Amino acid sequence: MKHQFQEDDWLLFGSETEGLPPTVLETCDATIYIPIIQANVRSLNLSVSVAVGLFEVRRQLGYLD
Numbered sequence: 001m002k003h004q005f006q007e008d009d010w011l012l013f014g015s016e017t018e019g020l021p022p023t024v025l026e027t028c029d030a031t032i033y034i035p036i037i038q039a040n041v042r043s044l045n046l047s048v049s050v051a052v053g054l055f056e057v058r059r060q061l062g063y064l065d
Helices: 046-060
Strands: none
């Protein structure tokens, strides 16, 4: 199921090597990840992940019109 973003949602991003600490993850209502389907790609860097996340939020909330 696709996550439906709301106006008052927050996006939290952890470090590229460790992600968010478990204590922070425990307080989240939902966690979302960016799937990587190419076998030779290990991860996305933090700035790319933020750009992908922010674009999707803005798209869903109608800020790209």
